[in-house]
Amino acid sequence: EVQVLESGGDLVQPGRSLRLSCATSGIRFEDYEMSWVRQAPGRGLEWVGLIRTKGHGGSADYAASVKGRFIISRDDSKSVAFLEVISLTPEDTAVYFCSGRPAAVHYDIFAVWGRGTTVTVS
């Protein structure tokens, strides 16, 4: 069974940084492109960014709204993806989800999600 578990959310002051984790099991993590998606209170889903597999260069791409402040990384040996959020603002308050897709199967997007982790900036 595929499982995804986000962690690391917290109540933090504006300007501080935070690192979120996304632990997975049941998949060949190294073959998965991993994305982060966030949802501010009472708002819709917002794609934040992704990190490619090492085989596809291992680079990351970000939404314009977070570029320069968010850094996505991965540790294939531990099947974990990370989202580092720098210089947090109240507008970053949200539940942060991670999901992904097999890099070789473009259509199989976001089949499994974690329950999310809550970041509150205040």
Place this chain on the structure above:
Amino acid sequence: DIQMTQSPSVMSASVGDTLNITCRASQGVYNYLAWFQQKPGKAPKRLIYTASGLHPGVPSRFSGRGFGTDFTLTITSLQAEDLGIYYCLQHHQLPYSFGQGTKLEI
């Protein structure tokens, strides 16, 4: 960037109804379009992939169609547990983008 526009934003329906939710892309996304259902306080769940593929375990009363810029999610024989917010997602081009959501009230 590709903008995804859903309609309606809110809809009310009754058990047994058939309803359609539409999603329009600002430019063509081929069939790289997925639909998700989200219930309050829960993570989204995928319903449809590649515009019309039914995610395993999703009831057959859910169906999707479309290609290019116009897509539709259809729910037939609506059940009470279908309440929630429905989102479309394009993943043809970065940045990926979701529609603003359609809230379904039963």
